[in-house]
Amino acid sequence: MLQSIAFGRRSLAVLLLGCLAGPLAAADPGPLLHGCTAPLRPADDRNAVAMQRFLAEVDQYRQCISDFVDTNYAAADRHRDAAAAAALEWNGFVRDSLNAPQDFPWPPRAAP
Secondary structure, three states: OOHHHHHHHHHHHHHHHHHHHHHHHHHHOOOOOOOOOOOOOOOOOOOHHHHHHHHHHHHHHHHHHHHHHHHHHHHHHHHHHHHHHHHHHHHHHHHOOOOOOOOOOOOOOOOO
């Protein structure tokens, strides 16, 4: 009997953890890092070969940053569009399916 209770509790804990894992996985991961590396300017500006290599690295750095910015602005636009579509869907649901404000007055009435 004790083994079945312990197993039941363990199963419940695993189930609850599984239920919480989905929303946590969908949470904002925080700021993204671009991973681009700024080139180091050569100490001797008169060395033509070193300066040409530096300028080529500057172009690569600029392209890396530009790609990161473009990708993340596009992702932000997709997220903003999805949020706006969800808000429109909710508003349509409220308008078409609820008897607002009679069913759901705002601000909510105090309970008697």
